[in-house]
Amino acid sequence: MSTIDKALDALFLLSERAQALRLADLARELGMPRSSAHRILAPLVKRGLAEQDGDGRYRAGFALMALGLNVASREPLATAAKPVLETAAAELGETFFLVVARAGRLVVLEKAEGNGFLRAAPRLGANVPVHATAVGKLYLAFAPELVTLDELARYTPATVRSRKALDSEVDRVRAQGWATNVEEWQAGLAVAAAPIMSHGQLQGAVALATVTARFTAIGSTTATRRVVHAAEGIALRIEGRRP
Amino acid sequence: MSTIDKALDALFLLSERAQALRLADLARELGMPRSSAHRILAPLVKRGLAEQDGDGRYRAGFALMALGLNVASREPLATAAKPVLETAAAELGETFFLVVARAGRLVVLEKAEGNGFLRAAPRLGANVPVHATAVGKLYLAFAPELVTLDELARYTPATVRSRKALDSEVDRVRAQGWATNVEEWQAGLAVAAAPIMSHGQLQGAVALATVTARFTAIGSTTATRRVVHAAEGIALRIEGRRP
DNA sequence: GCCAGCGTTTCAATAATTGAAACGCTGCTG
DNA sequence: CAGCAGCGTTTCAATTATTGAAACGCTGGC
Numbered sequence: 001m002s003t004i005d006k007a008l009d010a011l012f013l014l015s016e017r018a019q020a021l022r023l024a025d026l027a028r029e030l031g032m033p034r035s036s037a038h039r040i041l042a043p044l045v046k047r048g049l050a051e052q053d054g055d056g057r058y059r060a061g062f063a064l065m066a067l068g069l070n071v072a073s074r075e076p077l078a079t080a081a082k083p084v085l086e087t088a089a090a091e092l093g094e095t096f097f098l099v100v101a102r103a104g105r106l107v108v109l110e111k112a113e114g115n116g117f118l119r120a121a122p123r124l125g126a127n128v129p130v131h132a133t134a135v136g137k138l139y140l141a142f143a144p145e146l147v148t149l150d151e152l153a154r155y156t157p158a159t160v161r162s163r164k165a166l167d168s169e170v171d172r173v174r175a176q177g178w179a180t181n182v183e184e185w186q187a188g189l190a191v192a193a194a195p196i197m198s199h200g201q202l203q204g205a206v207a208l209a210t211v212t213a214r215f216t217a218i219g220s221t222t223a224t225r226r227v228v229h230a231a232e233g234i235a236l237r238i239e240g241r242r243p
Numbered sequence: 244m245s246t247i248d249k250a251l252d253a254l255f256l257l258s259e260r261a262q263a264l265r266l267a268d269l270a271r272e273l274g275m276p277r278s279s280a281h282r283i284l285a286p287l288v289k290r291g292l293a294e295q296d297g298d299g300r301y302r303a304g305f306a307l308m309a310l311g312l313n314v315a316s317r318e319p320l321a322t323a324a325k326p327v328l329e330t331a332a333a334e335l336g337e338t339f340f341l342v343v344a345r346a347g348r349l350v351v352l353e354k355a356e357g358n359g360f361l362r363a364a365p366r367l368g369a370n371v372p373v374h375a376t377a378v379g380k381l382y383l384a385f386a387p388e389l390v391t392l393d394e395l396a397r398y399t400p401a402t403v404r405s406r407k408a409l410d411s412e413v414d415r416v417r418a419q420g421w422a423t424n425v426e427e428w429q430a431g432l433a434v435a436a437a438p439i440m441s442h443g444q445l446q447g448a449v450a451l452a453t454v455t456a457r458f459t460a461i462g463s464t465t466a467t468r469r470v471v472h473a474a475e476g477i478a479l480r481i482e483g484r485r486p
Numbered sequence: 487g488c489c490a491g492c493g494t495t496t497c498a499a500t501a502a503t504t505g506a507a508a509c510g511c512t513g514c515t516g
Numbered sequence: 517c518a519g520c521a522g523c524g525t526t527t528c529a530a531t532t533a534t535t536g537a538a539a540c541g542c543t544g545g546c
Contacts, residue, residue, distance in 0.1 A: 003503070003533075004250040004286040012290070015313045023524060033505045038525065040503095043247040047255070051346050056524055060314045062350045066368030068311020070258045071303045103294050107305045125309030246502075246534070266493060276536045281494065283534095299493055 006030065007040050014050055015064065020057035072124070077196075077204055078110040080237040085112035085206070088230045092208070092218065095120040096230060099128065099135040099193075100204035104148035106135055109204065120189065120209035131166055132159050134181035134193035135205040140166070141174035142195050143202035158183045178224045183212055190215035192223040194231035198238055206231040249273065250283050257293055258307065263300035315367070320439075320447055321353040323480040328355035328449070331473045335451070335461070338363040339473060342371065342378040342436075343447035347391035349378055352447065363432065363452035374409055375402050377424040377436035378448040383409070384417035385438050386445035401426045421467045426455055433458035435466040437474035441481055449474040 009030055014021060021029075027037035041058060044050040048063030072078060081098040088096045089112035097111035097120075106129075108122045122128075130136035130147050132155050139147045152160065160166045173179040181191045192215075193207040208227050215223060252273055257264060264272075270280035284301060287293035291306030315321060324341040331339045332355035340354035340363075349372075351365045365371075373379035374395050382390045395403065403409045416422040424434045435458075436450040451470050458466060 001533095002282075002286055003246045004283060005289075007247040007250065008286060008290055008292070011310070015310045018317050024522080034524075035505060035507095035526080036503075039245075040247060043245055043251060045346075046248075047251055048346065048348075049251070052524095060310070062314060062345050062352075062368050064307070064314045064368075065311040066366065067254070067258045067303070068308040068314075069367050071305060071307045071311075074261050102305050103288075103291065105291075109305075123309065124312055125305050125307075267491080277493075278495080278536060278538095279534080295493095 003040070006032065006036075007044065010037065010040055011044060011049060011060070011064075014058060014060040017059075020053050020055075020059040022057050026058060068125070075109060077234075077238060081110050081196075081204075081206070081234045082112070084230050084233045084237065085110060088112070088206075088208070088226060089114055092226060094208055094210045094214070094218075095122070096206060096208050096227075097122050098196075098204055098206060098234075101139055101143070101146040104146070106130060106133070106139065106147065114210065116210070116214070118211055120191075122209070129153065129155070129185060132181065132185040134179040134191040135207050137170055137173045137179040137181070138193055138195045138205045139202065140170045141179070142197070146202070155185050156183050156187050160184060178228055180220065180224065182215070188212055192220070192227050194224070194227040196231045196235050196238075198235045203235070203238065206234065246283070249275065249279075250287065253280065253283055254287060254292060254303070254307075257301060257303040260302075263296050263298075263302040265300050269301060311368070318352060320477075320481060324353050324439075324447075324449070324477045325355070327473050327476045327480065328353060331355070331449075331451070331469060332357055335469060337451055337453045337457070337461070338365070339449060339451050339470070340365050341447055341449060341477075344382055344386070344389040347389070349373060349376070349382065349390065357453065359453070359457070361454055363434075365452070372396065372398070372428060375424065375428040377422040377434040378450050380413055380416045380422040380424070381436055381438045381448045382445065383413045384422070385440070389445070398428050399426050399430050403427060421471055423463065423467065425458070431455055435463070435470050437467070437470040439474045439478050439481075441478045446478070446481065449477065 010026065013026065013029060023034055023037055027034045030037060041050055045052060048061040050058050051061040052058055077100060078098060085096040085098060093116065094114040095111065098109045099106050100109050105127050108124055108126050108128065111122055111124065113119060113121055128135065130139065130149050131152050160169060178192065178194045183189060188211055189209060190212040191207050191209045193205045195205055196203045206227050208223055253269065256269065256272060266277055266280055270277045273280060284293055288295060291304040293301050294304040295301055320343060321341065328339040328341060336359065337357040338354065341352045342349050343352050348370050351367055351369050351371065354365055354367060356362060356364055371378065373382065373390050373392050375398050403412060421435065421437045426432060431454055432452060433455040434450050434452045436448045438448050439446045449470050451466055
């Protein structure tokens with residue numbers, strides 16, 4: 001295990017914890033002496049990735065925010081999608097979000113939340129599973145080489161169980177041009193998703209996520225039509241065919 | 244120089260560059276052999292802080308976005324300020340932003356941009372100098388122990404030149420309860436800022452930034468009144484005295 | 487078909503990491 | 517108020533990971 005790994009362990013630990021961590025606790029959690037933890041933190045503090053409060057406790061630093069925003073800002077797909085997602089979210093009052101594959105994994109790149117008291121609120125940058133989500137099925141259908149499909153973890157009773165069942169579902173998705181996911185990943189959560197196709201390639205997917213009860217009320221037809229429309233709108237924008 | 248420093252050099256370099264970097268170029272810029280760069284990047288890639296595209300080129304990874312958002316989300320001041328800044332920005336059509344001191348430096352924590360074709364667009368997480376900004380003067384006036392004042396870099400002809408001149412300016416700021424900065428940092432940029440005071444402590448500052456010409460048109464009185472009002476509104480919110 | 491350049495791997499020489507111990511300090515306690 | 521426990525920090529010989537030239541397999545251009 002390299003020194004860098006240890007430093008990143010510390011960085012992620014600090015980022016996960018809401019409140020500041022004492023050096024001794026941090027060292028204990030990382031399984032290293034305080035002196036090592038201290039030396040590892042020094043370069044992180046120097047660059048603002050970690051900070052010390054008045055009592056000497058450590059927390060994640062602001063430079064992380066700047067780094068993260070750099071990543072976000074250079075994603076043309078996210079900037080193209082944002083207004084489209086916001087329009088759709090305002091129209092239906094439900095959460096719309098953009099997911100893309102990066103390094104074989106699906107990550108949430110942009111979102112526009114709905115206005116319900118109970119609503120889907122994905123975290124930007126978070127990963128979602130492949131085999132148990134509408135977006136995952138779209139990737140399996142249109143660009144399987146961009147995602148890695150690991151073992152089929154069972155999240156809910158509705159989660160697809162066998163490779164065979166998944167394959168036939170993916171075939172259906174490919175044929176119809178959109179995908180849904182009703183409580184296959186999380187109980188109570190229903191999602192409809194549509195592919196963003198451009199230059200003959202799958203660039204990402206737009207998803208509408210809501211409570212199953214409201215999803216039923218909206219109707220599968222309306223929901224899928226809305227995500228397909230949004231996905232096509234984004235595809236037009238990234239091709240520059242809309243100002 | 245520690246290994247961690249080198250890894251962070253690589254990370255910041257990747258974050259700064261818009262497009263993907265080749266390993267050889269990255270190694271050249273960091274002044275190390277390709278093999279070292281490669282080994283340093285491995286743990287970064289493993290955790291998603293860096294990514295490789297299909298051609299093997301490296302770029303900043305999505306995990307950075309997640310880390311950065313963690314930092315942002317645990318800042319109660321930013322969430323409290325956001326709606327206030329947005330209201331103010333919508334009212335005047337100018338950019339309002341929130342700045343706080345962290346580890347002796349001033350960082351932009353939240354913002355709401357105006358709608359002008361030419362408008363201030365600070366980057367979240369970016370640093371601003373102490374001696375040449377309205378916010379810096381507020382900190383020098385109300386909480387000098389929270390900022391480190393290094394040598395007085397000369398940014399424009401209007402930048403304050405001597406410690407003595409700065410001191411008297413700071414005295415005036417302390418007496419009037421707000422600060423301005425007309426082209427002392429950047430040519431064409433004028434700012435008015437007000438302190439967010441809570442629990443007898445300076446928690447941060449609200450700033451209105453615009454082009455000098457429009458700042459003059461708005462009028463110093465209107466501008467300062469608006470930032471003072473916004474700052475007081477935020478102070479009320481963080482004290483829970485407004486729902 | 488060749489060459490140049492890429493990302494990656496290897497391995498002995500080297501330089502940084504390690505962690506127990508000690509330091510100065512703070513806050514609690516008998 | 518003295519004693520103590522725990523904190524963040526610093527130190528330094530023993531250890532271990534880092535280093536970088538060289539070579540590998542590969543791709544794309546000439």
